Amino acid sequence: MGASISLDFITHRFSATAEPTLKDIENRIEPSELVALIGRSGCGKSTLLHMMAGLLIPSEGCVRINSHQVAKPSAKWNMMFQKASLYPWMSVKENAALGLLFDGVSKSVAAERVDTLLDMVGLSDKKNANVQSLSGGQQQRVALARSLATEPDVLLLDEPFSALDAFTRTQLQEEVPNICRERGITMVIVTHDIDEAVAMADRVLIMSQNPGRIVGEQAVALPWPRRHMDAGFQTMRDELMQQFKGTDTGLAGRHTAAAEKPNTAESAA
Structure with a gap:
């Protein structure tokens, strides 16, 4: 079962005299919810995510995971970044097992668990390969297995x-939520791409x-798996786009252009 995340009146300044970067953030993410x-x-967005990961402490307020205040990173709330951040001298399997070894798990247990995960993310034939030989998408799959x-x-x-x-992006947009739903993991993703958010x-x-500030929210009540060309997907994307435009009129021109190309992966902001 995933964990709940409470964002409790978070305000943040990067220095005592700076204007706040975040102000009065309050929300609750339910166990196993995908947000x-x-x-x-x-x-x-990324600053707030770093606070959920325990990489940054808010100036005011706090993040709570299952009612426990987040003050440092933990193996129970893992983060994936834009870059896979793998060790180039290690194999795929060694990179994927790294978090387990840091967490004190024995090499034999780590190897067994990682084998299963690499099969799940489609890298069963690359377990002993050097990560430098992998494509960018494959490296992100290794990072996902490690997480x-x-x-x-x-x-x-x-x-x-x-x-x-x-x-590759479309594949992972489908696979990652499926894995989280199957395992009951609470997921939070930062994205500029409204299609990705809906997917x-x-x-x-x-x-x-x-x-x-969090100025709006939209439930995405669509069946799984989600297909970009489905009418329901397009309707939801357009509704979210309009709500997003309403929060920041400076984005309207770019959102309108994006709406004319529903199949592109261009960011919405």
């Missing part, structure tokens, strides 16, 4: 597919900037 954070560049190996309650994703080709989330939180 997307969208907003314009600079609105503080899942510690059996986390929460998976935090900071635009992990933004640098991938459209085909992956049960609920979308919309942020404004200067300072960053």
